[in-house]
Amino acid sequence: MLPIARQGFLRGTSIAIEKRRRALSDYATRKYMKKAMKILLAVDGSEAGLAAVEEVARTPWPEGSIVRIVSVTDIPFPTQQWAMPMPTGSYEEWELIFEERSVENTAQAMARFVEIAGAQTEAAPKTLKGDPKIAILDEAEHWGADLIVVGTHGYNALERLWLGSVSRAVASHAKCSVEIARRREARGADGKAMRILIAVDGSEFGDAAVEEIANRPWPLGSEVHVISVIRLPFTPSPETQSLPDSYYSQLERAERERAGSAVNRAVARLREGAAERGAPLALTSEVVVGHPTETIIETAEKWGADLITLGSHGYGGFKRFLLGSVSYAVASHAPCSVEVVRKPMRGQIETAEFDAKPEI
Numbered sequence: 422m423l424p425i426a427r428q429g430f431l432r433g434t435s436i437a438i439e440k441r442r443r444a445l446s447d448y449a450t451r452k453y454m455k456k457a458m459k460i461l462l463a464v465d466g467s468e469a470g471l472a473a474v475e476e477v478a479r480t481p482w483p484e485g486s487i488v489r490i491v492s493v494t495d496i497p498f499p500t501q502q503w504a505m506p507m508p509t510g511s512y513e514e515w516e517l518i519f520e521e522r523s524v525e526n527t528a529q530a531m532a533r534f535v536e537i538a539g540a541q542t543e544a545a546p547k548t549l550k551g552d553p554k555i556a557i558l559d560e561a562e563h564w565g566a567d568l569i570v571v572g573t574h575g576y577n578a579l580e581r582l583w584l585g586s587v588s589r590a591v592a593s594h595a596k597c598s599v600e601i602a603r604r605r606e607a608r609g610a611d612g613k614a615m616r617i618l619i620a621v622d623g624s625e626f627g628d629a630a631v632e633e634i635a636n637r638p639w640p641l642g643s644e645v646h647v648i649s650v651i652r653l654p655f656t657p658s659p660e661t662q663s664l665p666d667s668y669y670s671q672l673e674r675a676e677r678e679r680a681g682s683a684v685n686r687a688v689a690r691l692r693e694g695a696a697e698r699g700a701p702l703a704l705t706s707e708v709v710v711g712h713p714t715e716t717i718i719e720t721a722e723k724w725g726a727d728l729i730t731l732g733s734h735g736y737g738g739f740k741r742f743l744l745g746s747v748s749y750a751v752a753s754h755a756p757c758s759v760e761v762v763r764k765p766m767r768g769q770i771e772t773a774e775f776d777a778k779p780e781i
Contacts, residue, residue, distance in 0.1 A: 457485030461566040466526040469572030473602035478537035492526035493553040554590035614642035623683035626732025630762040635694030647706040649680035
């Protein structure tokens with residue numbers, strides 16, 4: 422067994438190494454996010470797709486950012502017609518119809534985008550072919566997109582609260598951040614001041630969401646509300662009956678301290694980012710006890726948020742590219758647009774760390 426002094430030395434060394442690793446990671450993430458962005462905007466000619474176009478066009482992006490507007494030609498394969506093989510010529514005509522529709526979708530989206538955004542953000546159209554879920558994800562990965570923006574439903578989707586299959590697949594499996602766009606209400610519809618709700622929990626994913634907002638330009642007069650939701654577990658059992666009365670009060674106090682620390686850190690970073698840009702944000706915050714999904718959505722509704730931003734996973738998240746349950750539920754049921762932020766891939770962070778020289 423190691424002497425106590427030796428154990429203390431090793432523990433202190435481990436803490437110092439972890440602190441430096443976290444500082445390097447935060448610095449590299451911040452450096453990565455400050456650059457111009459690549460935004461992949463997927464459209465399909467639907468009203469939900471048009472809402473996504475308007476959302477991207479009204480949102481200010483870092484200088485030099487590029488928007489790639491894509492429409493996917495998803496061609497059914499009607500190989501038989503009334504139990505008889507379809508003539509080759511008929512299938513070619515069938516294919517041409519769907520290809521022309523994709524071209525029309527991108528042209529319509531480009532026209533609407535330019536009408537709103539003007540020349541402040543570069544945009545270019547592109548048509549893809551194949552299964553929309555796979556084609557969008559592949560294009561985003563090959564192009565190196567920082568953000569994918571999709572509408573809530575496709576052209577033929579029924580009116581309901583749940584996400585459409587394409588939006589659901591993209592949000593769940595993308596390797597970059599994803600925004601599920603919904604048409605803004607009166608407050609942010611003119612592209613002016615916005616209300617942005619950020620949900621944090623002290624995890625690295627929540628920190629990445631804060632960095633994303635801190636490093637972007639926002640319209641003058643925009644407000645940011647930071648919220649952290651505490652959910653206290655309580656499952657009655659014979660074991661819990663033996664716990665002292667102070668157990669849950671101590672648990673709540675510890676959770677409030679952790680949540681309060683996450684909120685304070687987020688507000689400080691947002692204030693720093695606003696000062697760097699010379700465009701102050703109105704910042705407010707709160708810690709709430711409740712169910713995370715319900716509380717975030719209710720807060721967005723009451724406050725009139727234009728955008729909810731949160732990390733792809735919560736404090737206990739363990740899979741990088743599969744969406745966490747709270748993030749997925751908020752994206753599905755929120756009354757406004759939701760951006761689910763993923764941290765930069767490890768390779769991107771490690772590349773940036775070569776130049777990282779933070780003060781510890």
